[in-house]
Amino acid sequence: MSAVEFLPLRTAMERHVQDGMTVALEGFTHLIPFAAGHELIRQRRRGLTLARMTPDLIYDQMIGMGCASKLVFSWGGNPGVGSLHRLRDAVEHQWPCPLALDEHSHAGMAVRYTAGAAGLPFGTLKGYTGTDLMTANKSHIATIACPFTGEPVTAVPALTPDVTILHAQQADREGNVLMRGIVGASREAASAAKALVVTVEEMVDQLDAPMNAFVIPAWRIAAVSVVPGGAYPSYALGHYPRDNAFYQAWDGISRDRDVFLAWMTTHVLKTSTHAEFLQRAGALA
Amino acid sequence: MTAYTADEMMTIAAARRLANGEVCFVGIGLPSAACNLARLTHAPDLVLIYESGTVGTRPTVLPLSIGDGELAETARTVIPLPEIFTHYLQRGRVDVGFLGGAQIDRFGNLNSTVIGAYDHPSVRLPGAGGAPEIAAHVRRLLIVMKQSARTFVDRLDFRTTAGFLDGGDARDRAGLRGGGPQAVITDLGELTPDPVTREFTLTAVFDGVTADAVRAACGWPLRVADRLAKTAPPSEIELRTLRALHERTREAHSHRVRLTLNR
Numbered sequence: 001m002s003a004v005e006f007l008p009l010r011t012a013m014e015r016h017v018q019d020g021m022t023v024a025l026e027g028f029t030h031l032i033p034f035a036a037g038h039e040l041i042r043q044r045r046r047g048l049t050l051a052r053m054t055p056d057l058i059y060d061q062m063i064g065m066g067c068a069s070k071l072v073f074s075w076g077g078n079p080g081v082g083s084l085h086r087l088r089d090a091v092e093h094q095w096p097c098p099l100a101l102d103e104h105s106h107a108g109m110a111v112r113y114t115a116g117a118a119g120l121p122f123g124t125l126k127g128y129t130g131t132d133l134m135t136a137n138k139s140h141i142a143t144i145a146c147p148f149t150g151e152p153v154t155a156v157p158a159l160t161p162d163v164t165i166l167h168a169q170q171a172d173r174e175g176n177v178l179m180r181g182i183v184g185a186s187r188e189a190a191s192a193a194k195a196l197v198v199t200v201e202e203m204v205d206q207l208d209a210p211m212n213a214f215v216i217p218a219w220r221i222a223a224v225s226v227v228p229g230g231a232y233p234s235y236a237l238g239h240y241p242r243d244n245a246f247y248q249a250w251d252g253i254s255r256d257r258d259v260f261l262a263w264m265t266t267h268v269l270k271t272s273t274h275a276e277f278l279q280r281a282g283a284l285a
Numbered sequence: 286m287t288a289y290t291a292d293e294m295m296t297i298a299a300a301r302r303l304a305n306g307e308v309c310f311v312g313i314g315l316p317s318a319a320c321n322l323a324r325l326t327h328a329p330d331l332v333l334i335y336e337s338g339t340v341g342t343r344p345t346v347l348p349l350s351i352g353d354g355e356l357a358e359t360a361r362t363v364i365p366l367p368e369i370f371t372h373y374l375q376r377g378r379v380d381v382g383f384l385g386g387a388q389i390d391r392f393g394n395l396n397s398t399v400i401g402a403y404d405h406p407s408v409r410l411p412g413a414g415g416a417p418e419i420a421a422h423v424r425r426l427l428i429v430m431k432q433s434a435r436t437f438v439d440r441l442d443f444r445t446t447a448g449f450l451d452g453g454d455a456r457d458r459a460g461l462r463g464g465g466p467q468a469v470i471t472d473l474g475e476l477t478p479d480p481v482t483r484e485f486t487l488t489a490v491f492d493g494v495t496a497d498a499v500r501a502a503c504g505w506p507l508r509v510a511d512r513l514a515k516t517a518p519p520s521e522i523e524l525r526t527l528r529a530l531h532e533r534t535r536e537a538h539s540h541r542v543r544l545t546l547n548r
Binding site for chain 1: 314331336337338339348349350351352353354356357358363365366367370371374375394398401406407408409410411412413414415416417418421422443444445446447450456460461462469489537538539540541542543544546
């Protein structure tokens, strides 16, 4: 058991994320840790293996800025809008660098995290049957027989990120963290990781969590950073809604390499904190 | 009769195929519109499950993403995503699923992964998401896709999701337990599978659409039923409810979000 540290976001990222690591910034549409992703872009991390069920805008940005050499994922679109253009450019034209894919279905990714969380070498599901994913990714998807009945089931290897990064609503002063609303596979990704770093909207004296709430005990967490607005343009239930208009606007920003680079330079590279980013993005009241 | 668009007819035809009380796994876009239209008209007790983990949700505006706050706040319960895919879908507790794709073949197999070769695609599409296991496990699958010879293809570039595979009993032999695709609803009409060969056959057309027009918008030699039905045009209430839903949604999504940070 090690003590959680309260760290400024920059220090937390410097200390826990190094080039070449496997990193999972999870959160299913909700509570996506954008501030942490932007900080990794500012620190110019390279050669990361990025895992996320839905890469979303944050991985589109990290891929376009050259942080990633591999993507582990199950659905790579801009939800309700269309393509992730930077992801497409990386796969179709190797820009700004080649990107290897370890591609799954949502059910398969969920099982991979669940196996990792349980300390098992692999997990099983009834999935992928009759699909070309089984041949396209045969090093990570296999059919095995149930040892008791002989029934065929699909196996996928455990996913154990070096670091999982989550965003949550609250931490108390001991560093226990409470997450409310849609959690996706965050619990499993948190438990599967070797180290867990959490950014939160606010620090409170008491979490006031219902008994069965999703609370991560402080001793499971390596570092907590207080970053208000840290999920924007994703959202934090009870704090601010998803900026659907920004998700729609991203389609235009990300389509062209130069427009994308100019936007990232202005909004991420030339800002030093998330609060500054929010101000420059016109997201503050 | 009020004028209506092909998109509206398609959404309404899809909504009509949902029965009150069914448990429905909902995807974003047209399926979400169709499911909520059904819930607001003939199927008030339709149970909507979105893969983000929201069970029994009753949104007043359509979500842009599969995990908008609106879905969580109007749900009976919000559970972890792995539980949605195992305890609900894989365990066989979902009646209906709704899917689309970039390409479909005559046996209802779908591609949402790549155009071209997997390793060197000319177009990289979003990928599988929940589709392969939704199609595997639901009792009946509905497919909604705009029809064109480019998307209704003789041969898929990549099979992301299994329909009836090579037709006949291929699906059963592969061990897929769900019932497979029961209808393909397009912007021109409705296709249903032949009971033996499982090849999709045109069985209904929308008002003003000819069988030849549907054949021309299909990349394989499309079979047409001897007795071709006509899909009933939208009723006033269907059209009014759908338009109001879209109007509320447009309004809700048109504003940028402004944060007030606690410090």
